[in-house]
Amino acid sequence: MKTLKELYAYRQMIISLVRKELRGRYKGSVLGFMWTFINPLLQLLVYSVVFSMILGSQIDKFYLFLFVALVPWLFFSASLTGGSSSIIASKDMVKKIYFPREIMPISYVTSAFVNMLLCFLVIFAVMILFGIETGKVFHFEALLYLPVVMLIQYVLALGGALLTSGLTVYFRDLEHILGIVTMAWMYLTPIVYSEEMVMNKMGEWAYLYYLNPMTPITIAYRKILYSGEVPDMSTLVNAAVLGVGFLVIGYVVFRKLQKGFAEEL
Amino acid sequence: MKQENAIEVRDITKKFKVFYDKGSELKERLLFRNRNRYENRWVLNGISFDVKKGEAVGLVGHNGCGKSTTLKLLTKIIYPDEGTIEMRGRVSSLIELGAGFHPDMSGKENIYTNASIFGLTRREIEERLDDIIAFSELEDFIDNPVRTYSSGMYMRLAFSVAINVDADILLIDEILAVGDANFQAKCFNKLREIKANGTTIVIVSHSLGQIEQICERSLWIHDGIVQADGAPRDVHPRYLNYMGEKRQEIAEKERERQAVKSQQESEEHAGEKAEGEANEDKTKGPKESKRWGNGSARIKRVDLWNQKGEVQNVFATGEEMTIVIDYQLKKKVEDAVLGIALFRSDGIHCYGTNTRIDQIPEFSLTKSGRIKVKLEHLNLLPGEYLIDIAIESDIGVPVDYYKEAAKIEVYSMLQDVGIVRIEHSWEID
Numbered sequence: 001m002k003t004l005k006e007l008y009a010y011r012q013m014i015i016s017l018v019r020k021e022l023r024g025r026y027k028g029s030v031l032g033f034m035w036t037f038i039n040p041l042l043q044l045l046v047y048s049v050v051f052s053m054i055l056g057s058q059i060d061k062f063y064l065f066l067f068v069a070l071v072p073w074l075f076f077s078a079s080l081t082g083g084s085s086s087i088i089a090s091k092d093m094v095k096k097i098y099f100p101r102e103i104m105p106i107s108y109v110t111s112a113f114v115n116m117l118l119c120f121l122v123i124f125a126v127m128i129l130f131g132i133e134t135g136k137v138f139h140f141e142a143l144l145y146l147p148v149v150m151l152i153q154y155v156l157a158l159g160g161a162l163l164t165s166g167l168t169v170y171f172r173d174l175e176h177i178l179g180i181v182t183m184a185w186m187y188l189t190p191i192v193y194s195e196e197m198v199m200n201k202m203g204e205w206a207y208l209y210y211l212n213p214m215t216p217i218t219i220a221y222r223k224i225l226y227s228g229e230v231p232d233m234s235t236l237v238n239a240a241v242l243g244v245g246f247l248v249i250g251y252v253v254f255r256k257l258q259k260g261f262a263e264e265l
Numbered sequence: 266m267k268q269e270n271a272i273e274v275r276d277i278t279k280k281f282k283v284f285y286d287k288g289s290e291l292k293e294r295l296l297f298r299n300r301n302r303y304e305n306r307w308v309l310n311g312i313s314f315d316v317k318k319g320e321a322v323g324l325v326g327h328n329g330c331g332k333s334t335t336l337k338l339l340t341k342i343i344y345p346d347e348g349t350i351e352m353r354g355r356v357s358s359l360i361e362l363g364a365g366f367h368p369d370m371s372g373k374e375n376i377y378t379n380a381s382i383f384g385l386t387r388r389e390i391e392e393r394l395d396d397i398i399a400f401s402e403l404e405d406f407i408d409n410p411v412r413t414y415s416s417g418m419y420m421r422l423a424f425s426v427a428i429n430v431d432a433d434i435l436l437i438d439e440i441l442a443v444g445d446a447n448f449q450a451k452c453f454n455k456l457r458e459i460k461a462n463g464t465t466i467v468i469v470s471h472s473l474g475q476i477e478q479i480c481e482r483s484l485w486i487h488d489g490i491v492q493a494d495g496a497p498r499d500v501h502p503r504y505l506n507y508m509g510e511k512r513q514e515i516a517e518k519e520r521e522r523q524a525v526k527s528q529q530e531s532e533e534h535a536g537e538k539a540e541g542e543a544n545e546d547k548t549k550g551p552k553e554s555k556r557w558g559n560g561s562a563r564i565k566r567v568d569l570w571n572q573k574g575e576v577q578n579v580f581a582t583g584e585e586m587t588i589v590i591d592y593q594l595k596k597k598v599e600d601a602v603l604g605i606a607l608f609r610s611d612g613i614h615c616y617g618t619n620t621r622i623d624q625i626p627e628f629s630l631t632k633s634g635r636i637k638v639k640l641e642h643l644n645l646l647p648g649e650y651l652i653d654i655a656i657e658s659d660i661g662v663p664v665d666y667y668k669e670a671a672k673i674e675v676y677s678m679l680q681d682v683g684i685v686r687i688e689h690s691w692e693i694d
Contacts, residue, residue, distance in 0.1 A: 098340045
């Protein structure tokens with residue numbers, strides 16, 4: 001409670017850090033802010049070519065199927081990997097001045113979140129183009145659930161970033177290990193394939209698959225944006241419980257670790 | 266926490282791990298376990314103190330005594346191993362100025378970023394913006410990128426932001442050396458104004474003068490505990506005396522070292538050098554240039570006594586000081602002249618005299634002995650002073666010229682300026 005109050009008092013710092021992060025990221029590059037859109041689009045292109053053309057995926061409108069899951073995934077993996085270096089990157093400030101240390105991972109995750117929202121503009125553009133063609137997909141009631149899913153994912157990503165940013169201060173290797181971890185995690189999440197493919201093979205162990213917090217979130221995004229349906233309540237509860245659990249663990253660990261930051265850096 | 270207190274510190278201890286060879290990679294941690302050996306260095310050994318609301322307190326102590334660590338603990342940058350710290354109100358620190366400054370952003374944008382790090386909201390920053398810019402005197406440059414600023418301008422901007430935060434508790438670490446003399450004076454006035462508004466202030470400084478000007482209370486921290494607590498005029502002389510003694514020890518050691526060295530050298534050169542040869546060549550290295558003479562007599566020891574005859578190295582302006590010179594005689598010195606000279610640490614020759622100038626009847630040194638020079642009123646103003654002692658024989662031959670034979674520190678409770686205090690009185694109608 002005290003932390004929340006303090007974070008509220010420091011809101012201006014979060015705002016200016018997010019702004020700095022968004023503005024500074026592509027500073028000096030020719031295409032500048034356009035990279036926010038180009039990067040996921042190019043990734044989409046690569047995955048689409050590999051999975052639908054080379055591997056011959058049978059999924060209808062594969063690019064949209066992939067895109068609505070890939071954009072949230074990129075946000076999540078950026079939170080883990082980028083968030084992990086957020087404390088180390090601001091070493092000079094952490095060592096010399098007081099502010100609630102949570103601000104660093106929070107502003108990193110928030111800036112990645114804003115990035116994701118911008119990418120959703122592209123998704124909507126694709127959906128509109130597509131909707132005009134088929135008269136389907138846009139489902140107003142389902143879209144009302146979109147902010148809920150986003151909020152849950154934000155909570156989850158924040159928990160992950162708190163955890164990785166705190167631990168990385170003590171184990172610098174984590175930054176590099178996370179690259180592999182997120183890659184494996186991506187393939188363990190139904191992003192380039194549908195969850196049914198896994199469910200069928202796992203049989204009675206299927207529930208293990210739902211312990212991956214990104215699974216219910218991806219399923220929910222896909223339900224809303226790809227199938228145009230209201231997501232199942234059980235999926236949302238599943239996602240919310242795991243998300244809040246992650247945040248609690250991340251917060252508790254971070255609180256404990258942050259006392260030694262200034263000495264360790 | 267008591268109602269009238271702004272800060273309560275209770276029995277805090279802090280140790281730092283000093284690693285001999287530290288690896289922070291996982292591989293290093295696992296493979297070279299024995300590399301992670303460290304020793305604990307205790308910096309604070311149980312400090313407790315209260316600071317009342319609106320009080321200004323100075324922390325003094327020698328380098329490494331733990332005063333900066335105490336201040337860092339107060340800002341919550343680091344945490345104590347044991348003990349508790351409670352504080353009431355918004356804390357601002359003038360410890361690291363300009364945190365988060367971005368060189369490519371304009372001065373104004375940096376004000377926003379920097380102030381937000383102190384926990385100010387946008388509205389609060391906008392309210393203070395004019396004050397901050399006016400205080401920094403950077404009106405003409407405020408829209409230029411900070412990288413174009415001189416270091417003085419940079420610090421002025423940073424200081425202006427930090428001091429305009431309107432904190433309830435202000436922590437300051439040795440930063441009142443910002444900008445030119447005018448700006449410093451302005452900072453001081455601002456600090457006084459802030460204090461008058463009821464802000465609690467804690468200052469760490471080596472400049473006792475600064476602390477005396479702002480604080481009504483001083484804490485002397487020594488070896489991780491509070492050694493003395495009270496009004497600056499009571500605490501500072503004790504601290505200075507301690508420092509003087511310590512310096513005396515160091516000087517003594519250095520003298521012994523030099524003595525051993527010169528003995529070794531003279532043994533090496535025995536034979537080569539005829540005894541009694543004057544050695545006035547100042548270019549022969551620090552030892553020779555600090556001491557020269559024909560060696561008929563040698564100053565063995567120089568002590569400084571206070572009025573009570575106690576050895577002391579720190580004197581208050583106007584106090585009595587006696588220079589006690591012990592010398593050893595090798596050969597009789599005819600028509601001896603003894604001289605003293607006082608230099609300020611920056612080389613200004615403040616005073617010098619000798620027995621001839623003072624028209625002391627001629628005398629000869631026939632055996633080892635002691636000479637005392639009493640300075641009834643040491644009217645030098647605060648600073649460090651070096652004393653040269655010389656024995657000459659009347660024809661102007663240096664017997665033993667001992668440069669920087671003693672070092673004293675002078676402190677004062679008054680703030681008059683210059684080199685010496687000239688006794689005076691005012692008459693105003």
